[in-house]
Amino acid sequence: MIDFGYNINTDRQIDYDANDHRMSHFILSREPSYNLCIGCGSCTATCSAGNFTDFNFRKLHLMIKRGEISEVKTKIQKCMFCGKCLLVCPRGVNTRNLILTINCAIDELKL
Amino acid sequence: MTFDLFVLPFFLGLIFLLVVLGIKYTRWINALPKADILKIRNGIFSRKFFLSIKEIFFESLIHRKMFKQNALSGWMHMSFAFGWFMLIVIGNIESRVYSGKHINPPYYPIFLKFFVHDKKVLPFEIYTVPGFFRFSMDLMLLLILSGLVLAFIKRQHSKWFGYQRKTKQTEFDRFALTALWFIFPLRLLAESFTAGYYLGGGFLTNSLGWVFSCFLPVQYLAYPAWWAYSFALGAFFVTLPYSRYMHIPTEVLLIFLRNFGIKTEKNFNSFSEIEVNSCPRCGICIDTCQLNTSACIHDTQSIYFLRSVRQNEVKQDVAFDCLLCGRCQEICPVGINLNAIRITKRRDIQTLTPNSYNYLIPTQPPSVDVVYFAGCMTHLTPSIKKSMTEILDVTGVKYSFLDADGTVCCGRPQMMAGKIDAAQQLMDYNKTLIQKSGAKTLVTSCPICYKVFKEDYNLNIQVLHHTQYLWQLMNENKISLKPSEKTVVYHDPCELGRGSGIYEEPRQIIKSIAGLMSTEHEKADALCCGGSLGNVQINSKQRNAIQKDVLDELQKFHPDTIVTACPLCKKTLAKGSEAKVEDIAEFVCKALQPTANKKIRKEQFKSLTKAELIELAIEKL
Numbered sequence: 001m002i003d004f005g006y007n008i009n010t011d012r013q014i015d016y017d018a019n020d021h022r023m024s025h026f027i028l029s030r031e032p033s034y035n036l037c038i039g040c041g042s043c044t045a046t047c048s049a050g051n052f053t054d055f056n057f058r059k060l061h062l063m064i065k066r067g068e069i070s071e072v073k074t075k076i077q078k079c080m081f082c083g084k085c086l087l088v089c090p091r092g093v094n095t096r097n098l099i100l101t102i103n104c105a106i107d108e109l110k111l
Numbered sequence: 112m113t114f115d116l117f118v119l120p121f122f123l124g125l126i127f128l129l130v131v132l133g134i135k136y137t138r139w140i141n142a143l144p145k146a147d148i149l150k151i152r153n154g155i156f157s158r159k160f161f162l163s164i165k166e167i168f169f170e171s172l173i174h175r176k177m178f179k180q181n182a183l184s185g186w187m188h189m190s191f192a193f194g195w196f197m198l199i200v201i202g203n204i205e206s207r208v209y210s211g212k213h214i215n216p217p218y219y220p221i222f223l224k225f226f227v228h229d230k231k232v233l234p235f236e237i238y239t240v241p242g243f244f245r246f247s248m249d250l251m252l253l254l255i256l257s258g259l260v261l262a263f264i265k266r267q268h269s270k271w272f273g274y275q276r277k278t279k280q281t282e283f284d285r286f287a288l289t290a291l292w293f294i295f296p297l298r299l300l301a302e303s304f305t306a307g308y309y310l311g312g313g314f315l316t317n318s319l320g321w322v323f324s325c326f327l328p329v330q331y332l333a334y335p336a337w338w339a340y341s342f343a344l345g346a347f348f349v350t351l352p353y354s355r356y357m358h359i360p361t362e363v364l365l366i367f368l369r370n371f372g373i374k375t376e377k378n379f380n381s382f383s384e385i386e387v388n389s390c391p392r393c394g395i396c397i398d399t400c401q402l403n404t405s406a407c408i409h410d411t412q413s414i415y416f417l418r419s420v421r422q423n424e425v426k427q428d429v430a431f432d433c434l435l436c437g438r439c440q441e442i443c444p445v446g447i448n449l450n451a452i453r454i455t456k457r458r459d460i461q462t463l464t465p466n467s468y469n470y471l472i473p474t475q476p477p478s479v480d481v482v483y484f485a486g487c488m489t490h491l492t493p494s495i496k497k498s499m500t501e502i503l504d505v506t507g508v509k510y511s512f513l514d515a516d517g518t519v520c521c522g523r524p525q526m527m528a529g530k531i532d533a534a535q536q537l538m539d540y541n542k543t544l545i546q547k548s549g550a551k552t553l554v555t556s557c558p559i560c561y562k563v564f565k566e567d568y569n570l571n572i573q574v575l576h577h578t579q580y581l582w583q584l585m586n587e588n589k590i591s592l593k594p595s596e597k598t599v600v601y602h603d604p605c606e607l608g609r610g611s612g613i614y615e616e617p618r619q620i621i622k623s624i625a626g627l628m629s630t631e632h633e634k635a636d637a638l639c640c641g642g643s644l645g646n647v648q649i650n651s652k653q654r655n656a657i658q659k660d661v662l663d664e665l666q667k668f669h670p671d672t673i674v675t676a677c678p679l680c681k682k683t684l685a686k687g688s689e690a691k692v693e694d695i696a697e698f699v700c701k702a703l704q705p706t707a708n709k710k711i712r713k714e715q716f717k718s719l720t721k722a723e724l725i726e727l728a729i730e731k732l
Contacts, residue, residue, distance in 0.1 A: 033650060033651075046490075046491065048487055048517065048518055048519065048520055051516075051517035052470050052471060052517070052519075053470045073464065076464070077464065077465065077467040078467065078468070078470065080468070080487075080519070080525070080537060081524045081525045081530070081533070082488075082518075082520040082524050082644075083487070083488075083524055083644045084487050084490070084491055087642075087679075087682055088491065092650065092651030094647070094650055094651070096528075097431075097647045100462070100528065100647055103462035104427075104462050106462070106464050107463050
């Protein structure tokens with residue numbers, strides 16, 4: 001093929017119907033403040049683990065909401081549970097319980 | 112006559128109780144780790160054994176701690192425990208005197224008045240041997256009955272006894288309580304009826320018997336009363352091992368084992384089981400819990416948590432809904448290590464998903480004398496780390512700021528959530544860094560970090576919280592501070608105060624530069640700010656409710672500044688405070704006297720040799 005110097009991006013269409021919403025429902029039933037998030041990214045900006053890796057709690061939250069949960073298990077392991085995200089969250093999301101609940105969901109859903 | 116059928120309910124109940132206790136205690140002690148069994152062996156032949164007996168006398172019988180909290184409550188517990196104990200002891204001696212034998216069947220002393228009717232002495236001849244026994248037995252019974260009256264009053268007016276909120280007991284516990292309450296009035300009736308008929312008894316049973324005999328057919332009532340008394344005893348003994356009254360025998364065992372040096376550590380073991388069974392469910396921990404008083408959470412307090420542990424049905428939301436502030440542990444009359452038990456249980460119900468911190472690769476830090484570790488929370492309150500570095504610069508000490516470019520968590524938050532393995536990975540990383548630096552002193556600004564560095568890292572170097580370090584610097588005249596007219600209240604952080612026992616250093620520092628005001632809850636009784644990382648469950652509203660109550664108390668006398676020694680407390684309290692909230696490092700930093708400090712530095716330089724000065728200059732470059 002002729003190289004035009006650009007290519008076509010892979011499809012990033014989010015198919016809400018096909019995605020796995022079990023984790024999202026599980027979390028919502030245990031930690032209602034999960035829904036308060038506005039995705040401002042304060043948690044990620046202050047994150048201790050994010051300082052060393054690409055761990056991104058905001059992104060993780062978004063992925064779970066979309067039902068794209070295949071990478072959650074490997075990513076959540078990097079969290080140090082220090083609680084800085086809890087203190088900076090402007091919406092009062094109980095981020096620490098969210099992390100515990102995500103771990104519980106991984107166990108429960110056998111991911 | 113030394114036997115009658117009515118003794119059977121008591122006798123069988125007693126045998127059942129002893130067998131159950133025997134099995135349970137043997138199992139628990141056998142299941143202890145080997146190191147703990149060795150401690151028991153060493154302890155039995157040492158001073159600790161006698162100290163334990165002294166403690167058992169003061170705490171299990173006299174209930175000294177209960178007296179200190181509330182005299183009425185103390186009297187109630189003392190009258191039951193001490194009175195019943197004396198009744199058993201005196202009754203035993205009395206039965207030996209009457210039977211002429213050293214060994215009697217166990218029911219004989221209990222029902223002695225049924226078997227022996229001594230008419231030779233008058234009830235008030237207490238200088239004779241039988242008269243003395245009658246008098247003292249009646250006196251002890253009266254003592255117990257006084258406690259019973261108080262127990263009745265407590266049902267209605269628990270506030271008089273120092274309880275703001277009543278405990279929700281289970282039906283089974285209430286049944287056991289009813290059996291216990293019936294025992295002594297029935298004993299009084301049985302003995303009085305018998306005394307009324309045979310003209311025996313002491314000052315209480317004799318006179319009561321005489322009154323009863325005036326209008327009741329006491330000769331027919333006595334026998335059923337003895338049956339009822341025996342039944343009440345039997346019912347209490349059978350329910351005891353499965354009810355909250357299990358604490359009565361188990362607390363004795365607990366005191367011995369605790370004095371031998373055994374404690375609950377990282378795992379829930381059979382000693383923790385003994386601690387759990389020692390909980391009398393008195394409910395003192397309910398009133399002291401801020402989740403109860405400020406956040407309207409009434410079902411997660413230690414009493415309910417321990418009950419769920421005993422019933423093997425620990426719920427995750429109960430186990431995690433605790434600030435781990437340690438206020439209940441401080442006030443617990445049995446001295447159960449409540450925080451440790453909760454953490455071990457959190458560990459048991461923790462998820463299986465492991466954590467992996469392989470992205471952390473230790474580098475080589477500069478070699479120094481003092482390592483400063485700010486901690487995660489201090490990075491959220493940069494004024495604290497700025498103040499600390501400023502102070503450290505002034506002193507001229509050779510230090511490094513270990514986590515200047517972003518911190519790696521100390522591991523304590525993971526530990527409090529029961530994830531010991533994850534915590535261990537973080538601890539190993541930080542430990543390697545600290546050891547590589549070759550420092551002799553580690554200074555940290557965060558009490559959460561301080562506790563774990565001190566207790567779990569095994570660093571073999573001096574570990575100080577910055578309050579201790581600042582106080583040390585002041586004593587060594589390495590910093591000079593300017594006093595001011597400010598009024599200050601000090602807020603004790605949980606992990607620094609109750610957690611690590613540091614109360615005096617911050618107070619001394621404040622007193623030397625400002626006026627320290629006292630507050631209602633101080634030192635071991637200090638309130639938690641509500642920001643605690645120990646609790647994962649409560650929402651932001653509940654946190655704010657706790658914080659508001661604490662702030663109201665701290666600001667009651669309108670101080671200029673609220674000083675604390677924890678970045679998390681500072682961050683939490685600063686949200687709604689009218690007074691300025693400062694960490695003690697900021698407070699000290701503001702009081703630094705630049706000129707005086709320069710002089711101190713100059714004198715330090717004077718003592719240095721030329722070579723050292725050159726080295727220092729190179730370093731500065």
